[in-house]
Amino acid sequence: MTKKPSPEKVDTANPEWSSEDFAKAKPASEVLVGLFGKAQAKGMLKPKRGRPKSVATKEHVNVRFDADVLERFMASGPGWQTRMNAALADRRQDAHADELKA
Numbered sequence: 001m002t003k004k005p006s007p008e009k010v011d012t013a014n015p016e017w018s019s020e021d022f023a024k025a026k027p028a029s030e031v032l033v034g035l036f037g038k039a040q041a042k043g044m045l046k047p048k049r050g051r052p053k054s055v056a057t058k059e060h061v062n063v064r065f066d067a068d069v070l071e072r073f074m075a076s077g078p079g080w081q082t083r084m085n086a087a088l089a090d091r092r093q094d095a096h097a098d099e100l101k102a
Contacts, residue, residue: 032041073080 029041029045032044035041036044073084076083
């Protein structure tokens with residue numbers, strides 16, 4: 001015995017598909033090209049995965065620091081690596097300015 005669906009749960013705007021509906025359906029690759037154009041449809045069908053690429057990429061390196069230097073940056077809390085990078089970049093700017101004076 002089948003249960004009648006609750007009238008409150010029946011979605012009249014989006015009814016359940018029948019076998020005929022599935023038979024008439026077209027792949028997204030055919031439909032999207034007509035709606036959005038070939039280039040945009042291609043992007044929609046194969047989206048990029050992961051984090052967007054940054055304009056200013058960073059290099060991965062292994063570096064050894066004195067324990068007290070590292071402890072001080074780490075003690076400042078989350079984001080210590082970014083702050084360490086900023087400190088090194090500031091030092092690079094200072095050194096460059098000193099070179100220009102000589």
